[in-house]
Amino acid sequence: MTNIRDIARLSGYSVSTVSRCINDSGYVSEEARNRIQSIIDKLDYVPNDVARDLSRGKTYNVGVVLPHTLHPYFTHVLQGIMKTAFSSGYHVVVLQSKYDADLEIKYLEQLRRKSYDALIFTSRGIPMKELLKYQKYGSIVCCENPGEFNIAAAYALRKETFIEAFEWIKQQRYKKVGILLSRDNQFSATSKVTLECFKKVFGRNARIVDTNVTTYRDGYESISRLFEKNERPDFIFANGDDVAVGARQYYLDHALKVPSMMGQENQLSGRITHLPTIDHQFEIVGQTALKLAISNIIKQIPIKSYLIRER
Template sequence: MATIEDVARSAGLSRTTVSRVINDHPYVSIAKKKKVKEAMEELGYVPNSAARSLRNQRTGMIAVLIPRVMNPFFSQLIETLELAAAESFYQLIICQTQYSAKKELTYLNLLKTKQVDGVILTSAENDWSAIEGFTEYGPVILCNEFDERANVPMIYMDQQEAGYKATRHLIEQGHRKIAYCCGRFRSNVASAREEGFMMALHEAGLAFDEQYAFREAITSSDGTEIFRSIRGDSGRPTAIFTGSDEVAAGIVSEALRHGWSIPRDLAVTGFDNQVITELMNPRITTVEQPVREMALKTMEVLLERIRNRQYTGTERHQFSMKLIVRESTHMQAELAGIQ
């Protein structure tokens, strides 16, 4: 977290001058005041005296940080969070980070400056060491995200189990060369999914070809590009595990456009069980996350922390997934839940 010394260095002034500006001393030039205020804003610095007084106030506002509003998973999560917050007379502020670490820190400053009473972090763009300091100012809850080093509540699905079971399903359908794609390969969520994916391959004695790892796939357009990149390969994969229904839909649509048969020529799994998976023909096999249950537990834990003014302390709530098997991976598939 930024200190008064950091502000002084950034402004190119002495610590004494910065202190005078903060305490509204009359004998400081307008130019120096401007430099100090700009440095404070850039660093997200809040004077200790202000932070102490703000800490005892309630705003009735909660910030939820999401990477993409357009992602149906996060839209569904937000809807349940908002309804649960409203029942307790809280309002939800939706902050879209667009996977920007800088934006994430800007939104976390809403907690530091006491513009919100708590923050729900659904996707961490910064290292935990950069986030941890904000927990001094109010509760931060990780929902859909987790970090072994975090000393805050975490509500998430078992992503490793999801990667394992979806991949094992493809192997059981006879596939021996399987591609892997996820959204943000540096995230803990993606890492856990990939661990499950690799675990299933290793268990079956199958090798993985790194040229068929697509670790920056987020949208349906990305899915389209993935299909185009593999369609001409003679040794191409016969199945693809994706971490997104959007990406899976893009792959399936482009494959059909080129006259391919799904799943005969290419089997595809999605992730999240969004509406698009049932609208596609063939319907898409996907991992279903318990979004509503995760959202309700998140709001329950957050409101309790706000009421008790308990800002730190590890608490884990892990949910299981469900594999919904459909025609994109199984020729004779009927809607089935595989626990």
């Protein structure tokens, strides 16, 4: 491989001048530029990015931790991250976590070893405190409300919209709402907020909760379980349109009256079935997260989500 010293030698100029020439950082005469460029062209030379990264102490890599890519939340956040990373000259390294804390630690260690300039957690299994420890090694951004923790965050502002949605449901005189959550509210901040908002609007009762429901199939099976327990909600509030539509399918398959429903994430399945939904603006969350990641500013930015009553 030919390197910058070869170019310097063959062009008769110094390494410094060649470097300035390559990077267009001024202080290179017309003559030198021509001479150097001709040698570069002749040898088909390109600088080595890894060497450059080492020397500059910066990689322009941002690691994005996500459990998988098959859920619209993640693809939309990722899409937003990619968009902004692209226009800022950053590289996006996707890191599969499978909700596994050990893997998350592994990625934090890679940040420490300078593999990335920053790390974005679209989801997280380890405690916040653990994240804070690694902030000294690079900028860390999470995609949830960090509460009291001093960490950069871009997250969907769910609370207001949840309240709005539940008020709307209440107003239509539904009495017993089935709530399908993706993860246990002990682990998931989102699930916790959902239930809190429900309580605020409906009081503490009037709800049937099922957890670990994330896919169409899960929605279907969840309703089947409810029936076994003789639970009959008159409204289903799901954590995704796909989930709601899975639930709906159970009723259809068993020739039962389909209750009213609301989904989330504004997915295609919900559009087909004319389901009310909540759009959490995840692409904007992603864009914002990336901006924070490369700015090194520790700031929390909530993104407003909105209710779609009809479609």
